[in-house]
Amino acid sequence: MIPAELRAKAQAHVDSGAFFAELADLVAHPTVSDAPEGRVAIKAYLDDVLTPMLEALGCTVTTYPNPDPAGGPFLVGTRVESPERPTLLCYGHADVVGEAGRWSDGLDPWTLTADGDRWYGRGTADNKGQHLINLTALRLLLAERGKLGFNLKFLFETGEEIGSPGLAEFADRQRDLLRADVLVASDGPRLDAATPTVFLGARGSVRIALDVDLRPGSHHSGNWGGILRNPATTLAAAIACLVDGHGRIQVPGLLPPELPDTVRAALDGVVVANSPDDPVPDEGWGDPRLTPAERLYGWNTLEVLSLGAGDVDRPVNAIPGRARAVLQLRYVAGTDADGVADAVTGHLAAHGFPMVQVSADGNFRASRTPVDDPWVTWAKSTLDAVAGRPVTLLPNFGGGLPNHVFTDVLGMPTLWLPHSYPGCRQHAPDEHMLASVAREGLVLATALFHALGERR
Known part of the structure; x- marks a missing residue:
């Protein structure tokens, strides 16, 4: 169980506005992967934002060229504490989609704007807000304990929104660099805004x-x-x-x-379209x-x-x-x-x-980690205890992610802890993150990483 003081620090980091301020800086970089000017912003995002964050975690950081000319570079941060401890691989993508429509009055895709529980800006949900939560959780844990209790590898790609060109080939070539016991990453939505969720793969x-x-x-x-x-x-x-x-x-x-x-047993009792603004499934x-x-x-x-x-x-x-x-x-x-x-x-x-x-x-290939994998059981029980209610376990979510690179190429179990929800409007005008989900997500991620550091 996460210590009460560490939980309080995670909640205070969101409540104080510190997380919002950091996210505003990330959103301000127009890292559109399918536009030439976006490539310049992507480089700045890797060099000026992600590299310092990873170095602050004690990581050695290296940028690698993409074997596919259609894709952008990869950034890998590595922190080794002990060969006897488990190794965690985290993943995120630095790129965002371009603008295909008009945002509501008063909103700009590259300016983080708060309106009640909603924080508007391109990349808030997909994927900058999500990987910032995980980076922040790691930072809070390191500050609290002086160590993580595990070895860390963090992989960032820059072309997920254009199909992750070169990612599978890069992973195949860099098996030793990326070797880990488990992947924990955040992308895609929860089942709904009120329901903490873990999914194990993607369609x-x-x-x-x-x-x-x-x-x-x-x-x-x-x-x-x-x-x-x-x-x-x-x-x-x-x-x-x-x-x-x-x-x-x-x-x-x-x-x-x-x-x-x-899969049938995992989905038993799962209710979809459970939020007030969701469309009603057709009979x-x-x-x-x-x-x-x-x-x-x-x-x-x-x-x-x-x-x-x-x-x-x-x-x-x-x-x-x-x-x-x-x-x-x-x-x-x-x-x-x-x-x-x-x-x-x-x-x-x-x-x-x-x-x-x-x-x-x-495009992305389907994959999933087995529902009965020991890492899944561990994560589910850990998160259930922290959330104070059962966390929904989905064998995979409905959309696409490069999960197959980790399960099929690198051969590791995958745990996705999403910090968004289906109504976030990713890829569309008015993309947003919910402050309430960010707050709970930071607690859940911090607790999961804390439990990993205690795992024997």
Whole structure:
């Protein structure tokens, strides 16, 4: 259990405004990874913000080039206390998304602004606020004890928002540098704002493009209707044979082989969309054999992201020459992600749609640490005691993260302790962190690191 004095110091660090002031400095760096000017800000963020923070923890800090020219550098801080003690690997990403819309009046993405419990600014939730909590927890523990009680490695990447180019290759090349007993990291949301959460992995995602390109131009529907195949009609029917009108996947090759009993047990009783501003889950949508939590965290979904033919806003009386749709498969561990394009192509051909061209592009791969791993049991019991109520354990969260780099490439168990919530508006205007979640999150992270230092 975390000492009462250390808990009080963690709470006071948020209540005093000290955490807010530090976060304001982090938010002020426009570290957008898909813009040239963002690369300059990223370098400054690594050199002027993260390096001093890691050095203050007694870390030796090194910047490494990315083996993939599409990605930015990696920053690694290392503190070795004793080869007899456990080694913790932490992770965060320095980059943020660019601006794709207008923020509300009085808000600026690069200026941290408080409005009640909400702290607005780009990166507050994803990921600067989250990795600042963990860095602060480590700093509080070191100041309290004079040591951590474990060895520390902290990895920062600079391209998570563009798919983490080069991260897997870097980890493979630097296995000795990054070797650790367990990963503890923070990204993504809690189950909801009021519920402390630990998740063990992430769903993967594959984008599937469907193109029906039948002829160079459009043809008058009165002169040619009924004798020329309509690409839009064809595409709509093709999509319906992949995922029906109730959101149920129709292609066996796009489904996981099973819902493991350990995953089902972990999700038993988990309630999704439990916050006042959350949308209400639609009845009759998705696999009826599964609970909403099982559909979101334990199963695959196939969503239509975009669909188009002709001019939707100014239609003309003509059969379009082409139609296009982009779908996304969110999938859990055990799915044959490499076979997605072949599975879709074969299924469409078998249902009379060989004219639909299929291409697939994967992003983060699905992965999860086993629910019954001893590190999971330890973390859950530790956090339950500190929170004073059961912490929700999710086998994985619904979105994507490079968790597979740690589980599959580096071969370690992964524990994600998120300090955000589903309504944080990450990747959108008005991104924010909740002060109440930051306060509780700092206590939880400090307690977990304290318990690790006591672990024998």
